[in-house]
Amino acid sequence: MTKKLAKSAISQKRVLDAAAKIFRDNGYAGTTMRMIADEADLKAGSIYYHYESKDELISAVLDLGIHAVIETVKAALDALPSDASGRQRVETAIRAHLSAIIDNGDYTLATRRVFGQVPKPIREKNQRLRSSYATMWQGILMDAQKRGEFRSDTDLSLARLFILGALNWTVEWFKPGGRSIDEVARTFSGVVIDGLVTDSGMMTTTKAQPPSKQKAAPRTPRIRAL
Amino acid sequence: MTKKLAKSAISQKRVLDAAAKIFRDNGYAGTTMRMIADEADLKAGSIYYHYESKDELISAVLDLGIHAVIETVKAALDALPSDASGRQRVETAIRAHLSAIIDNGDYTLATRRVFGQVPKPIREKNQRLRSSYATMWQGILMDAQKRGEFRSDTDLSLARLFILGALNWTVEWFKPGGRSIDEVARTFSGVVIDGLVTDSGMMTTTKAQPPSKQKAAPRTPRIRAL
DNA sequence: TTAAAAACCTAACACTAGTTAGAAAATCAA
DNA sequence: TTGATTTTCTAACTAGTGTTAGGTTTTTAA
Numbered sequence: 001m002t003k004k005l006a007k008s009a010i011s012q013k014r015v016l017d018a019a020a021k022i023f024r025d026n027g028y029a030g031t032t033m034r035m036i037a038d039e040a041d042l043k044a045g046s047i048y049y050h051y052e053s054k055d056e057l058i059s060a061v062l063d064l065g066i067h068a069v070i071e072t073v074k075a076a077l078d079a080l081p082s083d084a085s086g087r088q089r090v091e092t093a094i095r096a097h098l099s100a101i102i103d104n105g106d107y108t109l110a111t112r113r114v115f116g117q118v119p120k121p122i123r124e125k126n127q128r129l130r131s132s133y134a135t136m137w138q139g140i141l142m143d144a145q146k147r148g149e150f151r152s153d154t155d156l157s158l159a160r161l162f163i164l165g166a167l168n169w170t171v172e173w174f175k176p177g178g179r180s181i182d183e184v185a186r187t188f189s190g191v192v193i194d195g196l197v198t199d200s201g202m203m204t205t206t207k208a209q210p211p212s213k214q215k216a217a218p219r220t221p222r223i224r225a226l
Numbered sequence: 227m228t229k230k231l232a233k234s235a236i237s238q239k240r241v242l243d244a245a246a247k248i249f250r251d252n253g254y255a256g257t258t259m260r261m262i263a264d265e266a267d268l269k270a271g272s273i274y275y276h277y278e279s280k281d282e283l284i285s286a287v288l289d290l291g292i293h294a295v296i297e298t299v300k301a302a303l304d305a306l307p308s309d310a311s312g313r314q315r316v317e318t319a320i321r322a323h324l325s326a327i328i329d330n331g332d333y334t335l336a337t338r339r340v341f342g343q344v345p346k347p348i349r350e351k352n353q354r355l356r357s358s359y360a361t362m363w364q365g366i367l368m369d370a371q372k373r374g375e376f377r378s379d380t381d382l383s384l385a386r387l388f389i390l391g392a393l394n395w396t397v398e399w400f401k402p403g404g405r406s407i408d409e410v411a412r413t414f415s416g417v418v419i420d421g422l423v424t425d426s427g428m429m430t431t432t433k434a435q436p437p438s439k440q441k442a443a444p445r446t447p448r449i450r451a452l
Numbered sequence: 453t454t455a456a457a458a459a460c461c462t463a464a465c466a467c468t469a470g471t472t473a474g475a476a477a478a479t480c481a482a
Numbered sequence: 483t484t485g486a487t488t489t490t491c492t493a494a495c496t497a498g499t500g501t502t503a504g505g506t507t508t509t510t511a512a
Contacts, residue, residue: 008458008459011459011460024342025342025343026255026343027253027254027255027256027339027340027343028253028256029252029253029255029256029257029499030253030254030255030256030343031255032498032499032500033499033500033501034498034499034500042460042461043460043461043462044461044500044501045460045461045462045463045501045502046459046460046461048500048501048502049458049459049460050459053500053501054500054501087423090422109342113253113339113342113343114253116250116251116253116335116339117251117252117253117256117339141422144422148424149423149424150422150423150424151416151420151422151423151424153416154413154416154417154422155405155409155413158405158410158413158414158417159413159417159422161392161395161396161399162392162395162413162414162417162418163392164395165391165392165393165394165395165396165398166387166388166389166391166392166395167391168391168395169387169388169390169391169392169394169395170387170391172342172391173387179381179384183381183384184384187380187381187384187385187388188384188388190377190379190380191380191385191388191418191421192388192417192418192421192422193421193422193423194377194421194423195417195418195419195420195421195423196316196367196370196376196377196380196385196418196419197313197375197376197377197419197420197421198374198375198376198377234488234489237489237490255469258468258469258470259469259470259471260468260469260470268490268491269490269491269492270470270471270491271471271472271473271490271491271492271493272489272490272491274470274471274472275488275489275490276489279470279471280470280471
C-alpha cells in the first residue's frame with residue numbers, strides 16, 4: 001500500500017551519487033546545487049523534490065559512506081569461525097574495510113575531504129556513527145592483546161588511529177588496474193601485524209645479509225599475487 | 227640595498243597564517259578573502275597588496291606546509307651518525323615528521339583537506355614537492371631492506387603510503403595536553419617496525435598467556451612515558 | 453482515455469563572492 | 483617638519499549562490 005516509490009527512489013540515488021562525486025572534487029562550499037543537478041541530469045530546482053536542502057544532501061553522503069563500511073566489516077567478521085585468531089580478525093577487518101571504501105570511493109573521499117567543513121550538527125551526528133565503528137575496532141585489538149597474541153606494551157588506541165588513518169588514506173591513491181585490493185590488504189596486514197623488520201631482529205649493524213635467504217611467508221600462508 | 231621589507235614581511239606572514247587556519251576550517255571555496263582578512267586584522271582589499279589572488283594564497287599555504295616537513299625531516303636525518311641503522315633512520319624520520327606537521331598543524335590540516343579541491347595547476351606544482359619527499363622516504367626504506375634489516379617480501383611503495391597516510395592523519399586527532407609527540411612517535415614506530423604481534427608469534431590458539439610475562443622492550447630501548 | 457499524482461522545470465529572490473581603482477593613513481628618509 | 487613611499491581602507495562591480503513559488507510535463511491508476 002505504502003510502497004510505490006519507483007522512479008523517485010532511482011532519481012534520489014542518482015542525485016546522491018552525483019552529490020558524492022561533486023562534493024569529493026569541490027568540497028562542501030565549493031559544491032553548488034547546479035553542479036550536482038548537472039551530474040544527475042536534472043535542473044537545480046528539482047533536487048529539492050528529493051532533498052530539502054544542501055545540508056541534508058551532505059548529511060546523507062556522510063552517513064551512507066560510513067554505514068557501508070560498518071556493514072561490510074561486520075558481515076566479514078561474522079562470517080569468521082568463532083574461534084578465529086586475533087590475527088585473522090584483524091586481517092579480515094582490514095580487507096573488508098578496504099573493499100568497502102574503494103567500492104564506495106566517492107563517498108569515502110567526499111567524507112574525508114568535507115568532514116571538517118560541514119556544519120557542526122551534521123558533523124556531530126555522523127561522528128556518532130564513526131565512534132561506534134572505532135569502538136568495534138578497539139574490541140578486536142583488545143581481544144587479541146588479552147589473548148596474548150599482541151604485545152602488551154602497545155597503546156591500542158593509538159594503534160587503532162594509525163590503522164584507520166592509513167586505511168582511509170588508500171582511497172587517495174588507489175587506482176583500479178593497479179594493485180589489487182587483496183594485494184594491498186595483505187601488505188598492509190603484514191606491516192601492521194608483523195612489522196617491517198626481519199624476524200631475526202637487528203641488534204648490530206651487520207653487513208648486508210643476502211636478502212634472498214629469508215623465509216618468505218612466516219605465519220599465515222601468504223599467497224603471492226593473484 | 228634591496229632588503230628593507232620590514233612591516234610588509236610581518237603582515238605577509240600574518241595573512242598566510244590566517245589563511246591556513248581559515249582554509250583548514252572551511253575548505254578552498256568555503257574560505258572567503260573577508261574571513262582571512264578578519265583573522266589577520268585587515269580589510270579584504272588589503273590582502274591584495276601582499277598576495278595577488280586567492281589562488282596565490284592557497285598555493286603558498288600548500289607549499290609552505292610540505293616544505294616545513296621536508297626541511298625538518300632532512301635536518302633530523304642529517305644529524306644522525308652516518309652508520310645509523312635503518313631502524314634508527316625510520317624512527318627518526320617518523321618523529322621529525324610528526325613534530326613538523328603538529329607544529330604546523332594549520333598548514334598540514336589545510337593541505338590535507340583542501341588539496342583535492344584546488345585548481346589543477348596549483349595542485350600539480352605542490353605535488354612535485356610532495357613527490358620528492360616521498361622519494362626520500364622510499365630511499366630510507368629501501369636502504370634498510372637492502373641491508374637485510376627489513377623483510378624482503380614487503381612492497382615498500384605500499385608500506386610508504388601506509389606510513390605517510392597514518393602519520394598525516396595524526397593531525398586530525400592530536401591534541402596538545404594529551405599524549406606527547408614522543409609517545410605517539412614511539413608507539414607508531416613500534417607498530418610499523420616490529421608489528422603488533424608478540425615476538426613469540428601465534429601459530430596456535432593458545433589460552434591467554436599471562437601478558438606480563440613478555441620482554442617489554444625488545445630491540446631499541448623503549449623508554450616508557452616521559 | 454482521463455484525471456489525479458508524481459516528477460521536473462523556469463524564473464526569480466536576496467545575498468555573498470573575488471577583485472579592483474582610487475582615496476586615506478601610516479611609515480620612513482632627509 | 484617635510485615630501486615620498488609603503489601600507490591599508492572604502493566602495494563598488496559583476497558573477498554566481500541556495501532556495502522557492504508556481505507552472506509544465508510525465509507517469510500512474512481507473
